[in-house]
Amino acid sequence: MTDTNTDLRPPETLRSAVWAQFRKHKGAMFGLVVLGLLVVFSVLGPLVWQPEKLSVAEALRSKNLPPSFAHPMGTDHLGRDQMQRMMLAGRVSLAVGFVAMVIAVVLGTLIGVLAGYFRRLDGALMRLTDMFLALPLIPLLLVMVMLFRDRVAGYIGPEMGAFLLIVSAIGITSWMQAARIVRGEVLALKEREYVLASRSIGATPKRVILRHILPNVISPVMVAATLCVAEAIITESVLSFLGLGFPPDFPTWGRLLFEGLDYMESYPARVIFPGLAISLTVLSVNYIGDGLRDALDPRIRGR
């Protein structure tokens, strides 16, 4: 009945299959390239682009310049080079976005899986989730920053202290969506035949979760994660605006945007560049998430 000799392709590894599928997604490839460029711009940029340090009075003479060869993104109202500030700001904003996302996704997935898989933990963990959902973010951050800023800053310096606080604050207040989605998926998955089969031959919960459940909840988690990056970058901007975030001489994309707001009418470049950077990051992360979801889902892969 079957001809085993013909057309047998060499077995595909999972990684190459995923990559092949991912490459087919044009948006995802676009996102990957743009995000890569933004990361290179922020991480390597400041090493290459080092405009001359001017005194205050000298800098003020070249304030509010439009984009030019000497200042590709113009200068701000204090005569500082906007491109250099964009690069430094990018480091902070991207780091905050991704680290907060990792915290939120890890926490959310862990709690979601535990609640979905172990019935005894379900009630307690879901009430905890409800409680966190009901917590207003800004007052909570106010309290956290007030209580811990000086102490944390004392150990690791004001910038790292602020980074740690903000990242953990955003992380622990944005895992709830992921947890709920994951729990719902897990509840459905654990009644599937292959999970039941696996349990019936004596697989431990750990193995069932790692082998069967987790790969199947990847796609909703990916979506939650991409949204989280965008949210974290924006929350950081809000915090900086309220004076709770980084010290004021520490630029972030959100802060540059807020600073530029007053000058929007006369110098639109002041808001266009940081705004563009935030939008591009959020957009490309969303596309990457979309592509990854398609690539990781065995039902879509190969079609």
Next chain:
Amino acid sequence: MKLRTALLGAAAALAFAPAAFAERGADGNVNVLYWQAPSILNPYLSSGTKDVETASLILEGLAGFNEKGEVFARLAQDIPTVANGGITEDLTQITWKLKPGLLWSDGTPVTSADAKFTWEYCTHPEGGCAQAARYEGITAIETPDELTIVIKFSGPKPNPYQAFVGGTSPILQAAQFANCLGAAASTCTDQNFKPIGTGPFVVTEFKVNDTVTLAANPNYRDPAKPAFATMTVKGGGDAAAAARAVLETGEFDYAWNTQINPEQQTQMSAGGKGVLLNGFGTLVERIEMNMTNPDPALPEGERSTPKHPHPFLTDINVRKALSMAIDRQILVDIGYGAAGRPTCNLVPAPEMFASPNTDCLKQDMEGAKALLEQSGWVDSDGDGIREKDGMKLKILYQTSTNPVRQDFQAVIKDWWTELGVEVELKNIDASVFFGGDAGSPDTFQKFYSDVEMYANNFDGTDPEPYLGQYLCDKIPGPDNQWQGENINRFCDPAYDALWLELSKTSDMAKRAEIAIRLNEMLTKDSYVVVPLVDRGRLSAASNTLGGVVLNTWDTELWNAQDWFRVK
């Protein structure tokens, strides 16, 4: 259409007016923009500047303050002083005389009984008078005859020009407000919206929170004034829109409080339809030095208290060098433009109280560096930061969240870094910073940083209470819930003694001399307070509007009777 009607009306009035009235109403209509719209025209029921100032077109007091902060007579014949016998030697009684023949806008005579009634109105125990502070310490008002008002105080009052002086305490007509005493005050809609006054204008129509339409007062005491027949006070928009309406489009003749950034100031002034007017009061943006140690390692309750003096800011050379490294003119250009000017004084005005101190105006970076070198602060390990006896010059510099303040922080940090001082910046939400919550570590009173920046001013024209904030017993601390006003924790017995002398002196020239001395003790003698920018008021007036003088001591419309149309 409305304007044309008004102009026709004015023209008609002019044509039939007798010769002596030739000037009144000759210039038609004037448009004034208060972007915060007036909501009531009785200043005793509102503390909003917009309400008080609009009401001052209609209601007047016995006297007012001019642009120099001096008292001048409005309804009074002259200003009572100790010298002319108007104030008793013991400073407990002041006697005002009304000008004879004054009429309310409804044609009835103004008498001393109206003043007495106004005092009763505002001090009625059941009424919530917004200006009660101006009548504080008055035990009785006597009216021996129709023109004489005798005010008696419970104790000596070195500054008795409070009641019935300025736009915040005008005289109300007793006949109109007779039924509005106490709890009934706010229910008297007609009275509060259309008060009868002695000012240059009367209300013809009042749309709450929108527009006030006024006409010249037919019974105004100067038959030649006001030059305008009608006035429209319009509300709505914001500071930038208001400035644009006067400077660029020319729709309005005068706009109040047009605080816009220097960039916009230049842009809009280029419109050529009007000019920005600035007036300087007592608001000074300053850096305060902490004389006590804010180290977080100290136990709570001892941090930033006189128990632990500051490790290096107690060295006057460090404070002086920090002040010398600042170029105040650049700060003005960045933040305020025409609405600011560099200052070295904590009390920059009124003129008689302002010290001629200008040493700090010129930046002297080299001098500042040399000063630190001399006093032993040198960078011995080559990291760009000066140290002495193992102590590094490292400063935490905090202020409230506000774009201008963050710009100041950035620029000052640059200068101080050049000087060899490491600066860490911190900004705090204004509602927390100024909130005064004893539980928060981030209030300006707690001062958990080495230096901090904010602005402060004093009410009225007399700096005595303001200078009194720097007495030793006003230091905030855990024992007084951090409510003291001596933010720097400055304590100098000589200062306390001199201030006590001020509080006992009534001679104006002598008071001014002492106040100037006190101001210098805080600024150029000790650099405990480092003033940066004298922040003024900014309003806009059309090129076709004449006679406008911006006054920061009274209402901005204080001389609307003298306004005229430039032909």
